[in-house]
Amino acid sequence: MRNLSMMGMAAALAAAVALWHPNAAMAADDKAAERTVSVSATGTVTAEPDLAYITAGMATEADTAREALARNNAAMAKVIDGLKAAGIAARDIQTSTLAVEARYTQAKDGRPAAIAGYRARNQVRLTVRDVKRLGEVxxxxxxxGANQVGGINFDVADAERLxxxxxxxxxxxxxxxxELYAAAAGVQLGAVLRIAENIEDLRPVAVAPRASFAAATPIEPGSRTLTVEVHVTYALR
Structure with missing residues (x-):
């Protein structure tokens, strides 16, 4: 009888070990993990740009680097002062390029290229906060006197809200x-388990500038579209 009792206890212990074996727990977890549904969806908003960025500047030439820079400084001071007088705030005018470089003659008849003079360049990046005034600016x-005008870019100020x-x-x-999938499967939607997103950002729109501008230069900023794609996993119950 004692042997039978010991055998019964051993069998019960073996059953308990099997019940709590890690593999059994993992199998239970895997089964629970199967009761999920993953979906992808998008949200889209469209906005009209309310910011514009342009670069404008001067290139001047002279026989010496000092003279080229001095001429450029005087010319750019006139441009910057005029832009400020037109309502462009100082914080919206930022120097983007300042360079002095030699100009060379072309090598010819065996003679090497030689310095023919110097060119100074100074450009500022302008932020125009009223897009309707961009052509005027x-x-x-x-x-x-600005003889170098760079690319025009449009952007949206409150992109995070969008x-x-x-x-x-x-x-x-x-x-x-x-919810549609859950209802079709005859189950109920549970809690959100995971969220991931991809954003097609509101990147500035680049517009090629024209070589020269006439009065009331027409500018069309168009519109910008922002799309957010989410990948969401829900529990099912």
Missing amino acids: LDIAVSL KDEARKQAMANARRRA
Whole structure:
């Protein structure tokens, strides 16, 4: 009888070990992990640009580097003062390029290239906070003597708020889609387990400048579209 009792205890212990074996626990976890649904959805917002960036500056030439720079300084001071007088704040005028470089003659008939003079360049990056005035600002810069005008870029000042709106749309679309799948499968949607996102950002729009500008230069900023894509995993119950 004692042997039978010992055998019964051993069998019970073996069953308990099997029940709590790590492999058994992992199998239970895997089974629970299978009760999920993963969906992807997007949210999109469109905005009109309310910021514009342009570069404007001067290139001057002279026989010496000092003279080229002095001429450039005087010319750029006139441009910058005129832009400020036109309503461009000092914080919206930032030097982007300042260089003095030699100009060379072409090598010819066996003679090496030689220094023919010097060129000074100074450019500023302008932030125009009223896009409707962009054409006017370009005209003012050119009329003040600017002979180098760089690319025009448009942007949106409150991009983060727009991203948040797109995120809300994307999450609402994701939940609607997940609920549809859950209902079709005869189960209920549970808690959110994981969220990941991809953003097609509101990058500035580049516009090729024209070589010269006439009065009331027409500028069309167009519109920008921002899309947020979310990947969401829900538990099912």
